[in-house]
Amino acid sequence: MIDILREVGMIERALDSISNIEFKDINLSNLQFLYVVRIYEHPGIIAEQLANLIKVDRTTLARAVRRLEKQGYVYRESDPDNKKIKHLYVTEKGKQIYPFIIRENSHSNEVALQGFTPEEAQQVHDYLKRIRQNIDADWKFVKRGGKRKY
Known part of the structure; x- marks a missing residue:
């Protein structure tokens, strides 16, 4: 991975x-x-x-x-x-x-973003936003006292 x-x-x-x-x-x-x-x-x-x-x-x-x-x-x-x-x-x-x-x-x-096309820069932004959104649920869960299962 x-x-x-x-x-x-x-x-x-x-x-x-x-x-x-x-x-x-x-x-x-x-x-x-x-x-x-x-x-x-x-x-x-x-x-x-x-x-x-x-x-x-x-x-x-x-x-x-x-x-x-x-x-x-x-x-x-x-x-x-x-x-x-x-x-x-x-x-x-x-x-x-x-x-x-x-x-x-x-x-x-x-x-x-040097060397990135505008389209690539937008893709990076979109991917990072998706990653943040994926992590957001865990962040809220742990902040409320939850324990993640690995």
């Missing part, structure tokens, strides 16, 4: 390393930029939705959001009907760094 997850993991770690270095000037690391981007793109998102979108547990998400709040990139706002629900938004500071993050993402995509 072909072990594509090793390749995906190496790609992910390489890009994490690059972004940690390149985002050092704006004091973002450990995928914090991803939280800023997703909150920017989904204003008013709640923590549970964001955790599912990024595929992290709630504890990791809460820690990251607290740090981003302290850094002035995001803020929480109580829901007018249910004070327990907190909606997440980016601040002006967060809005200012969004274009920089997107430029880095676009550049990384261009580098990753």
Whole structure:
């Protein structure tokens, strides 16, 4: 069997390393930029939705959001009907760094897809999306306390 997850993991770690270095000037690391981007793109998102979108547990998400709040990139706002629900938004500071993050993402995509035709790039995207969707059910199952059978 072909072990594509090793390749995906190496790609992910390489890009994490690059972004940690390149985002050092704006004091973002450990995928914090991803939280800023997703909150920017989904204003008013709640923590549970964001955790599912990024595929992290709630504890990791809460820690990251607290740090981003302290850094002035995001803020929480109580829901007018249910004070327990907190909606997440980016601040002006967060809005200012969004274009920089997107430029880095676009550049990384261009580098990753060098030599691919537009059709091949679309195929890669579609295959990766299918892989993620296949894994999503296991992710939800395990997060809810389930134990996979090997």
